[in-house]
Amino acid sequence: MKHGFIKVAAASPAMKVADCKYNAENIKRAIDVAASRGVVMLVFPELCVTGYTCGDLFNQTALKKEAEARLFEIAGHTKNINMLVVLGTIITRRSKNYNVAAVINKGEILGFVPKTFLPDYGEFNEQRYFAQPLPEVESITIREKSYPFGANLLFACREVPEFVAAAEVCEDIFVAISPSARHCLAGATIVANLSASSDKIGKPAYRRKLLEVQSVKNICGYIYCSSGPTESTTDVVFSSHNIIAENGKILAESPPFGKGYAETEIDVNRLETERARTASVRDENLGDYQTVEFSIDVHETKLTRQFSKDVFIIDDAREMDVRCRHVLDIQCNGLRKRIEHTGVSKVIVGVSGGMDSTLALLVAYKTIGEMKRPEKDIIAISMPCYGTTVRTKNNAKKLCNLIGVEFREIDITKPVEQHLAQIGHNMKIADKAFENAQARERTQILMNTANIENGLVIGTGTLSELALGWCTYNGDHMSMYSVNCGVPKTLVKPLIKSVADLGNGEIKKVLYDITETPISPELLPLEKNGKTPQITEDIIGPYRLHDFFLYYFSRWGYEPDKIRRVAVWAFDGEYSKEDIVKWLKEFLRKFFANQYKRSCMPDGPKIGSVGLSPRGEWRMPSDASVELWLEQLDK
Numbered sequence: 196m197k198h199g200f201i202k203v204a205a206a207s208p209a210m211k212v213a214d215c216k217y218n219a220e221n222i223k224r225a226i227d228v229a230a231s232r233g234v235v236m237l238v239f240p241e242l243c244v245t246g247y248t249c250g251d252l253f254n255q256t257a258l259k260k261e262a263e264a265r266l267f268e269i270a271g272h273t274k275n276i277n278m279l280v281v282l283g284t285i286i287t288r289r290s291k292n293y294n295v296a297a298v299i300n301k302g303e304i305l306g307f308v309p310k311t312f313l314p315d316y317g318e319f320n321e322q323r324y325f326a327q328p329l330p331e332v333e334s335i336t337i338r339e340k341s342y343p344f345g346a347n348l349l350f351a352c353r354e355v356p357e358f359v360a361a362a363e364v365c366e367d368i369f370v371a372i373s374p375s376a377r378h379c380l381a382g383a384t385i386v387a388n389l390s391a392s393s394d395k396i397g398k399p400a401y402r403r404k405l406l407e408v409q410s411v412k413n414i415c416g417y418i419y420c421s422s423g424p425t426e427s428t429t430d431v432v433f434s435s436h437n438i439i440a441e442n443g444k445i446l447a448e449s450p451p452f453g454k455g456y457a458e459t460e461i462d463v464n465r466l467e468t469e470r471a472r473t474a475s476v477r478d479e480n481l482g483d484y485q486t487v488e489f490s491i492d493v494h495e496t497k498l499t500r501q502f503s504k505d506v507f508i509i510d511d512a513r514e515m516d517v518r519c520r521h522v523l524d525i526q527c528n529g530l531r532k533r534i535e536h537t538g539v540s541k542v543i544v545g546v547s548g549g550m551d552s553t554l555a556l557l558v559a560y561k562t563i564g565e566m567k568r569p570e571k572d573i574i575a576i577s578m579p580c581y582g583t584t585v586r587t588k589n590n591a592k593k594l595c596n597l598i599g600v601e602f603r604e605i606d607i608t609k610p611v612e613q614h615l616a617q618i619g620h621n622m623k624i625a626d627k628a629f630e631n632a633q634a635r636e637r638t639q640i641l642m643n644t645a646n647i648e649n650g651l652v653i654g655t656g657t658l659s660e661l662a663l664g665w666c667t668y669n670g671d672h673m674s675m676y677s678v679n680c681g682v683p684k685t686l687v688k689p690l691i692k693s694v695a696d697l698g699n700g701e702i703k704k705v706l707y708d709i710t711e712t713p714i715s716p717e718l719l720p721l722e723k724n725g726k727t728p729q730i731t732e733d734i735i736g737p738y739r740l741h742d743f744f745l746y747y748f749s750r751w752g753y754e755p756d757k758i759r760r761v762a763v764w765a766f767d768g769e770y771s772k773e774d775i776v777k778w779l780k781e782f783l784r785k786f787f788a789n790q791y792k793r794s795c796m797p798d799g800p801k802i803g804s805v806g807l808s809p810r811g812e813w814r815m816p817s818d819a820s821v822e823l824w825l826e827q828l829d830k
Contacts, residue, residue: 196235196355198757199464200496201385203236204229205420207435207455212246212427213258219244219265222282223272225456230276234458235491238387239282240422240435241310241365242294244269247283247391248427253324259287263337266297266304274302277492279350281362283389288335288344291326296362296389298350300489305350306343307335310364311374318393318431319366332485346374347484349383354493357463359383359486365390368409368419379413381484384463386415391422393431399451402436411443414470416461423455442466446500459500468752502765504739506746507683507803519693522686522802526678527562529800533676534562534651541650545641545671546575546595546602547717548587550687551679553594553709555655557694558678560598570599574648577604578637580611582717582727590709597702607636630718634670641674651675654797659684659738661796661807662745663782664789665731674797681802683745684714684738714738735785736778740770744782749813750805755779755828780828787821 196202206229208221222239229237241247244262252258266284273280280299285292286307294310309328313321332345352358361378368375368388375386392402402419410417416439423435435455439447447459509515534542542559546552559573575595579588595602611632612622620628641652654674656666658681666672682690688710695706714731722728732738743762747753753761762775770778794809794817806812 196358196491196493197495198754198760199355199357199462199467200460200498201236201355201358201416201463202232202234202458202460202496202499203238203385203416203418203439204232204234204456204458205238205418205437205439205449207240207420207423207437207449208243209423209425210243210246211425213249213252214246215244215258215261215265218246219269222269226269226273226276226278226280229458230278232458233494233497235277235496236279236360236385236387236418237281238389238418238420239280240420241283241389241391242285243282243389243422244284246426247422247433248429251324253285253292259285259292262286267338270297270299270304271302273299276301279352279360279489279491281360281387281389283364283391285325286335286337292324293328294321294325294364295344296364296387298348298360298362298487300350300491304342305487305489306348308346308348308362308364309344310367311346312366312370314366321366331483343485343487345483345485347377347381349378349381349484349486351382351486351488353488353490355463355491357384357467358491360385360387362387362389364388365392368405373409375409375415375417376413379415382486384415384466385461386413386417388417388419390419391426391433392436394434394436394451395431399434399436402438403445403448406438406440407443407445410440414442414466414473416441416463416466418461424452442469460496460498464757465751465753472752498761498764502761504743504765504769505685506743507686508689515689516693519690522682522690523558523561523694525800525802526558526682527565530558530562530653530676530678531566533798534566537651539645539649539651540572541645541648542573543641543645543648543650543652544573544575545637545652545655546577546591547583548577548589548591548594548709549712549714549717550691550709551657551660552591552655553706554682554687554690555653555678556594556598556600557691559653560600561694571601573600574644574650575600575602576641576644577602578607578640579604580607580633580636580718581720582633582715582729584717584721584727585725586708586712587717590705590712594702594705594709597705605640607633607640611636625719630716631667631670633718634667634716638667638670638673645675653678654799655679657682657684657687658802658805658807659742659745661793662749663735663741663785664792665735665785666792668792672792672796677797677799680796680799680808681806683742683803683805685742686802736781737770740766740775740778741782744779745786746805748782748786749807755783755824756830759828776828780825783821783824783828787819787824790815790819791817 206225296308335344361383363374422433434451437449437457447457449457654677
């Protein structure tokens with residue numbers, strides 16, 4: 196439960212209709228197995244103590260008494276078990292039967308949540324057996340003890356305040372305004388749905404869609420547990436289709452007619468952060484909600500849920516291609532609007548033969564094409580200097596010629612040397628001034644060319660570089676519109692390849708070669724073999740790690756130790772724990788130290804869920820201290 200990870204599960208054990216003793220034994224066995232696996236919240240199906248398909252047997256006193264006895268037997272079984280258990284049964288109150296979720300913790304029944312919506316169509320006729328509850332929470336007495344009874348119940352963990360559970364029963368999720376929506380507005384972060392959902396063609400996909408939507412619109416974790424094929428099959432079959440979702444994503448699933456058990460971890464801290472960030476789920480005056488506290492022994496949850504190493508990449512090739520086309524559409528439409536608004540004659544791009552400037556050039560090329568303007572409206576300028584390699588220089592020129600844009604080459608060696616001499620710089624010292632003089636000279640050429648040509652200089656820097664401050668202030672940091680500012684570094688290569696795969700053989704060849712060129716600013720003099728001594732990721736660390744850190748730091752508000760933990764889990768076997776901590780510290784230092792560059796960054800389109808524009812996604816003082824974040828890692 197450390198860092199807010201709550202291990203949860205949905206279990207559909209074998210059962211016999213109307214055999215409460217048999218069912219209770221299997222429920223207790225499932226509780227024991229889940230407990231041995233560290234589960235702290237376990238959900239069972241609707242009416243699992245009796246069986247959902249009892250029909251008119253629900254009106255038999257013998258069945259109802261046996262169900263009550265077995266419920267208390269199950270509750271007693273959990274006395275020394277560190278778990279919140281939610282299971283379905285029948286209770287009788289004021290001569291009426293109710294289909295309820297019973298919530299149990301450490302030997303005690305905490306309360307009963309009755310089913311609000313009783314289906315009476317098709318194969319369902321629950322209104323024949325069960326009553327609809329009153330809206331307010333009441334008190335019900337069973338065996339001389341009072342228990343809260345009502346839909347408006349929340350169950351809050353004392354030790355982990357973000358862990359607030361609620362329950363609804365089957366049909367409740369299928370209605371227009373479900374009880375779970377109210378529960379989440381009232382503060383629930385995890386909702387259990389105890390279901391007996393008959394199976395038929397198309398229904399599994401429908402359930403998945405429903406849970407994705409329900410969990411994302413309510414910003415919650417959702418545990419859906421359904422009855423299995425050991426229910427009566429007189430007219431329908433149940434498939435034990437169990438699903439666990441979190442904020443729009445299915446984390447774990449027991450497929451129809453599978454093992455009937457799904458388990459994962461729901462991150463309640465992440466849910467709370469998202470709610471605080473968006474204010475979409477907020478405190479509401481929802482009437483009579485009652486909170487029942489429960490206790491869980493806190494321990495570090497062993498992680499089993501997957502954390503993608505490439506947080507901005509989709510594994511499915513077809514989906515990734517669709518995403519790349521969408522990203523390019525966003526970039527191109529952003530640029531098109533700026534071109535139309537400013538009325539410029541030309542688009543100016545500084546091309547180095549590296550991936551970032553290549554992507555910017557491709558965006559400009561696609562935009563101009565969609566505007567039905569000639570390719571020559573793009574002026575691509577190569578500005579070689581001390582560190583420019585033959586490979587990058589030739590690739591830039593070849594690509595420009597292949598796509599038909601105007602290509603200019605301006606060697607900046609002499610003006611840079613003149614400038615450095617004027618300020619008294621020793622040319623033998625390749626320091627920051629030596630490097631930045633080149634970047635600023637290039638920006639000066641681009642800007643002044645734009646003035647001459649009535650042009651617009653488009654920026655090439657990426658989201659990842661903005662996060663790390665890996666750009667020269669008032670050099671490549673500056674442009675008139677920054678088309679790549681929302682693109683993380685790890686997404687640049689897939690974007691270029693998606694364009695390359697649409698091109699002819701020569702264009703594809705040069706674009707693929709660009710994607711395989713080592714990432715480098717090429718600002719230091721070349722080695723004797725003609726290769727650059729500057730490899731960016733050797734200096735600042737792997738972009739895969741930095742994009743991972745950026746995603747969980749800025750998008751989800753993970754604390755440093757939590758980022759470290761999930762990174763160690765995700766990159767197991769690829770990066771050591773020591774390397775991850777080293778580069779995470781580097782990321783934090785650079786992120787805080789370089790906010791001043793982001794505070795005056797040019798306009799540019801946000802691409803995904805992470806953005807750093809000071810006008811929109813990320814606001815932060817330039818002199819904020821990083822010490823708190825570094826201290827946590829040091830501990």
